[in-house]
Amino acid sequence: MGNHFEISVVSDDETWAQSRINDAVAEIKRIEALLTTFSDDSQTNQVNQNAGIAPVKVDQEVFDLIERSVKISQLTQGAFDITYGSIDKSLWNFDVNMKQLPRADIAMASVRLINYQNIVLDRPNSTVFLKEPGMRIGFGGIGKGYAADKAKMLLQKAGVESGIVNASGDLVTWGTQPNGKPWTVAIADPNREVPYFSKLNISNTAIATSGNYEKYAIIDGKRYSHTINPKTGLPVTGIKSVSIICPSAELADALATPVTVMGVKVGLNLINQLKGVACLIIDDHDRLYTSKNINLHQ
Numbered sequence: 001m002g003n004h005f006e007i008s009v010v011s012d013d014e015t016w017a018q019s020r021i022n023d024a025v026a027e028i029k030r031i032e033a034l035l036t037t038f039s040d041d042s043q044t045n046q047v048n049q050n051a052g053i054a055p056v057k058v059d060q061e062v063f064d065l066i067e068r069s070v071k072i073s074q075l076t077q078g079a080f081d082i083t084y085g086s087i088d089k090s091l092w093n094f095d096v097n098m099k100q101l102p103r104a105d106i107a108m109a110s111v112r113l114i115n116y117q118n119i120v121l122d123r124p125n126s127t128v129f130l131k132e133p134g135m136r137i138g139f140g141g142i143g144k145g146y147a148a149d150k151a152k153m154l155l156q157k158a159g160v161e162s163g164i165v166n167a168s169g170d171l172v173t174w175g176t177q178p179n180g181k182p183w184t185v186a187i188a189d190p191n192r193e194v195p196y197f198s199k200l201n202i203s204n205t206a207i208a209t210s211g212n213y214e215k216y217a218i219i220d221g222k223r224y225s226h227t228i229n230p231k232t233g234l235p236v237t238g239i240k241s242v243s244i245i246c247p248s249a250e251l252a253d254a255l256a257t258p259v260t261v262m263g264v265k266v267g268l269n270l271i272n273q274l275k276g277v278a279c280l281i282i283d284d285h286d287r288l289y290t291s292k293n294i295n296l297h298q
Helices: 014-035 043-049 060-075 082-086 104-110 143-157 249-262 264-272
Strands: 005-009 119-122 127-130 163-167 170-174 183-187 198-202 206-211 216-219 222-225 239-246 278-283 288-290
Touching: 005 014, 005 143, 014 043, 014 060, 014 143, 043 127, 060 082, 060 119, 060 127, 060 249, 143 163, 143 170, 143 206, 143 249, 163 249, 170 183, 170 249, 206 249, 239 249, 239 264, 249 264, 249 278, 264 278
Parallel strands: none
Antiparallel strands: 005 163, 119 127, 163 170, 170 206, 183 198, 206 239, 216 222, 239 278, 278 288
């Protein structure tokens, strides 16, 4: 899935534990085959290839994931949108060579096909149709969280009572450490000046972080995130990192990026309205903002 997955299970039987880990890896690979955009045979690309032409029948789990994605788009007023795959990536190369932003009209034209409302879902027939030719869906904002949740469910069903599935920093935990204590998760320092910014004790909980500290451009002294606002086509500014804490890795993964797009005030307002969801934001000036009822150890 273009990400490193790290799977940890607690068991007295190493051989049994390794077998369970192998099963979880196979499950992640199965999901990758369904969702990848790097294979013409994937159901995602079949949907994309038929954009503006015809509905495509997909597996129930793919249909359900797309349906949940659309609901998150509605919740975030389009700040999250799986049709982001339609963006013209030729405008963006977030590295030291990027010295200026594209003109606003060109940026806007690059996102003209991004519109979750043009995804037509037919539940009785389990079909997906993209209304506009050239539209593309992609699961980069939700797929690895979904895979982590599915791997966790498979491990729990197999009898693994405690463990972690870590999808490149988006992770889900259950049970406890071997010593009986909750798992301790560190929040990365966006400036990389210290090993971590803060720590959280969690169990039966997921956390996902979206940040601009690994891939960004500095133009005229201002830092621009690699995250593109789907409504303007321009990169977002103002936030270095967003961490979402909730029971599901899929939901945490899906909410981290739109909160970055929405900004501190609007993003926190959204999270504070969601039951069982917490948020930690670090802005461009290294100020820390948290949603209600979050317990940090710095």
